[in-house]
Amino acid sequence: MAEVDPFVALADPTRRRIVELLVGSGPSTATVLAGRLAITRQAVAKHLQLLAGAGIATSERVGRETRFEASLDGFGDIQEWIGDVERRWATRLSRLAASVEDGPGRT
Secondary structure, three states, X not given: OOOOOHHHHHOOHHHHHHHHHHHHHOOEOHHHHHHHOOOOHXXXXXXXXXXXXXOOEEEEEEOXXXXXXXXXXXXXXXXXXXXXXXXXXXXXXXXXXXXHHHOOOOX
């Protein structure tokens, strides 16, 4: 499967819920996850494939079942982006605070 942008993978609320379930409950199968969601097993399997393509989930074949597990590795790009946005906002807020402290007309 082609590499999937993790932002695209997490843009869907169902996929975000699947990740929450995998993080909270540990490894699971598409069948078990479908029992906890209002979608079919086949739909869950498609969502899991996309999450795996983004590196957010991994799969392991155990007998006749495929177990999926959340993978923190897939969140690296997302964490980096969030960190960059946080740094930019911190800089802007610092400039604003300095401007407010200097008062009007004192730039």
